[in-house]
Amino acid sequence: MTKQKIVVVGAGYAGVAATKFMAKKLKKDDVEITLIDRHSYHTMMTELHEVAGGRVEPEAVQYDLQRLFARKKNVSLVTDTVIGIDKEKKIVKTKLGKYPFDQLIIGMGGEPNDFGTPGVKEHGFTLWSMEDAIKIRKHIEDTVAKAALEPDEAIRRAMLTFVVCGSGFTGIEMIGELMEWKDVLAKEHKLRPEEFSLMVVEALPTILNMLDRKDAEKAERFMMKKGIQLTKGSPITQVTADHIVLKDGSQIPTNTLIWTAGVKGTTDAADFGLESARGQRLYANEYMQAKGYEDKDIYIVGDLVHYEENGDGKPTPQIVQAAEQTAHTAAANIVAKIKNTQKHEFKSNYQGFMVSIGSKWGVANLMDKVHLAGFMAIVMKHIVNLKYFFDMRSGYYMFQYMMHEFFHIKNDRNVTRGHSSRYGNVLWSVPLRVFYGSMWLIEASKKVVGDGSYLNPSSWFGSGSWFTDKVVFPFPWLQEQVTTGASAAGAHAAEATTAATGAAGGATDAVAATATQATHFGFNYTFGENPMPVFEKMPHWFAKIMEFMMPNKDVALFMQKFMTFVEIGIALALIFGLFTWLANAATIGLVIAFCLSGMFYWVNIWFVPVAFALMNGSGRALGLDRWVIPWIQRTAGKWWYGTPRSIYGKNSSN
Template sequence: MAKQNIVVVGAGYAGVSATKFMAKKFKKNDDVSITLIDRHSYHTMMTELHEVAAARVEPNAIQYDLQRLFCRKKNVQLVTDTVTSIDKDQKMVQTKNGQYPFDHLIIGMGGEPNDFGTPGVKENGFTLWSFEDALRIREHIEKTVAKAALEPDAKLRKAMLTFVVCGSGFTGIEMVGELIDWKERLAKDNKLDPNEISLKVVEALPTILNMLSRNDAAKAERYMKKKNVDILINSPIVEVAPDHIKLKDGSTVATHTLIWTAGVKATSDAADFGLETARGNRLVANEYMQARGYEDKNIYIVGDLVYYEEFPNTPTPQIVQAAEQTGHTAANHIVSAINGGESHKFKGNYQGFMVSVGAKWGVANLFDKIHLSGFLAMVMKHIVNLKYFFDIRTGYYMFQYIMHEFFRVRDDRNVARGHTSRNSNVLWSVPLRVFYGLVWFLEAFKKIVGDGKWFTPSTWFGEESWFKGDSVFPWTWDYQSAADAASGASEAADAASGATDAGADAAVEAGNTIFGLSYAYGEEPMAVIENSPEWFMNIMKTIMPNMEVAMFFQKMMVFIEIGIALCLMAGLFTWLFSGATIVLVATFCLSGMFYWVNIWFIPVAFALMNGSGRALGLDHWVIPWLQRTLGKWRYGKPKPLYGQK
């Protein structure tokens, strides 16, 4: 087969989806190469732009490096450049810095804001359609509020503190929702009364959120009004000035900040490609996403750029679900053309719509049947976002998303209302970490010393140590005497829990044991589980089928406990070994070898998993080094965009 060159223009949702799909399908085909071209070196999670614009998350939270996304795809070449033209006859993509021949071309350059020719929007308004837009809005709002705090003129200050969002689609409502959450922080940082900050939504139509059911939209409207958002419907904006906007009815709204989210059209960069256009300058395609009139040239249109009527006069919506599905359709058709097999026509499968109104509240309509609002809607939105990372096979950015959304936010701005996001000072957990490690070390060392003397090594490994006699594990009863087993079980209880030496009596006289979470003198502590469950005994007997194996595990357990103890005291791999202690304690509990008075082992282990090894511990150096090293191994070393030889 002749070498096949596939070029994908645009690393948006559609382009990434198509490239990932084809890279997997052509993984073992050395005759196919894929080139992904985008003017940026990163993929932007467009659905979360409002979070950056309103300072809920840091900018890098929605920016996913393409080298990381495709570093394991050896058949994908990444090019950071701007496409200037497409020679359809010669089948050549021309960029500012080069040209790329193609046998199959996917164009997914996305859309751009549509201001419908409204005077002043470009000069005086702010759009929210790119990473740069989000940063521009964020910086402008912070500076404007800071200036307003020093402005003595009440009328001017009011205009500066009035923020207007034009458009009540998903983008507009999500943007105003973030401003609801942000205004308390803005006011506090600038010594303002939060009530001075005014939020408005201006909509030309008589209703808002028109992709949702009226009931769901009404819930969102009630929530925003409860948060003092002023919603102006039937109010088209006819002019945008630096210090006010003018509405169609002649009225004006004094503001220094208009965020325009009222419409989307195809990117103007594709206007000169010579392909058939339709409403909003979108490029017309057939059911396989092939550009109309150029099916023989193997040119495909995907994402927000494509105009394909699923139903009469109803093109594919410009949403993420449609973008991914159009990209998949085009990629599938290319794979079928090269490898053979059935090609599938586009069929939209929209599983629902969700909109967040801030970090804590939202509405969702799933499968036209399930309607959620509030906390559950936000949980579903996060689940959908996590599924996206799974779809594009990036565990790294899935982890980063979880950290940014749940653990690295300020002012309780997450669905858990801040309960997961407090950044504690782990320095104060150092004494607990050292003490916890010391407890493990002493308990392990007792199993070595037995009835010997601690400071006389020649007496170690004697009677009652785990290195002498038969196994202490209760599931070894099948191959040792009952008396020995009972004695061994009591020794194990002493060693594992650190309680008194009355363990054997407690096992025999179970009725006299007393439940408690701390030891009281004279009491017989109660075991967490008096008798191991049968299923657990069967597993252990399988793992340790004879005395030799049981003794090996018994001795190895001592050294494991010493290793855990030393690592905890030194702050090395604290998260990992704290988790390991939870597993060990659970095993001791199931074996009947652990008392309630020492159940504190488990909550302490969870507490130490909060990065406690980063303060006065080796994790301060080891974990960052490990992250860098594994990152280079997994994703490679990021290369410069230009000047490569």
């Protein structure tokens, strides 16, 4: 068989899912998968309202395709706009080139449907692309800035009235963002928040019609409590530059109408000559093959496909789950054709719906069994989004998502109400970092110097240090080996005491020498008292691990020397601010291990919270991390993912 050329048009949810699936399943086959999109990135459409509503920056919902498909040798990326398909010759035509195919998946998504309502195109805004989101954001910023300088109250109020048409996911999530953004904008422009009006206008008598009624009612109550006006059963009949007209003839003065009332298949695919259904969607059969072109290996997926699963006139919904599931069906059928196996019919499996109203409140319906409202629904939405990156095997974007949503958000607009995104100047933690590093250096030096003198290096590594042939770990199996042959019965206890004394962060010699005294819980030393170990005895499971790692005296002696070097390394890293995050994470790990070994005392437990506090990027101020970490990020990123480009494919320089 000659090399199979698979072309996927559209890197939305459907296109990406199909490409990932085929890249994996056809890893060992002779295929070339070409993914064409007009953008060099994948857009997380479900979070576009966050960009439009000024919560996150555009890059927070843009995922570079080269990063998503890094190291997928059978995938090539093309940034170009598809303008036609020659179905007979099997060629995809783009603005800049032509791509012959053996198999084709079309997942070009949808676009807003204004149902011909006059004025929407000229004066309204839509939310179905990154460009749309940025346009809305800019318009709102400019309008509020102008309103702040408008002396006429009626005109100012119209400027500060924001109307969303439609109460599906898009509309409700959009108004939720505006609900939070308005307070920020009011403060920035010295306006009163009460002067802002937020409205949702819905043609049907109910809102959020894809949700369970009880969930939708909760959402409605929440919005009303927050001052959002809901106008139901009122189709918009006209949009002008400064007002909208409802079916009953009433007018609402506004400069901002965001139209989210309908979705249709993209107009770009309307001229492909494929049979279309209602709303410009393209007909496909149960295998997602384009109707009438089953023998041409053309598949339609995502928001663009019209497939009636139950034959009841209702096509698959225009939601992410349907996009991914139709894409899997098409991709599985291409794999089946190449591998000569059985075809797969589409079978939907929708797991539920989630709608956020702002960053802190939402409603969720999971598998029609679990209904959540409020904080938990938002947590669930984040979990689902993180799972999306996990499914795409993109640890990088999973990390970036967490950064954007939890740690780098401004104005407290996240689920933790800003607790996770408060910025501080890391310069203030430099003294603590150096102090903490010095503490580790002191602890490590004790293990090197032992009973010797700090000023006399020739006395180091002798008695009392961790570099003799005495095992310092108080582990019973090692003690037995140490005491075998040693006649003194008390040697065991003495050895163990010495070991505990020498442990990192352990008590001083003087304190350990009084091992027979009762131990006392405390976070500071009291003269003459014996500090209390965090764990008196090693837990059984930990003893098993330790015994496996240090089965005999020779290994233990090596380990104690090695540990000393590790501690010196950690100390220097902290003092010089190099790999500070890792160094602190390592100290937490070491302290936990020492605690479990019965070698760490409550008095030094502050090591742990201090390490957490210093994981704040403290090495970036007066530390080597300021230069080293960006260099590593640049070099490793380039090596693993290549250099990100604004355009991929034939006409790019790669």
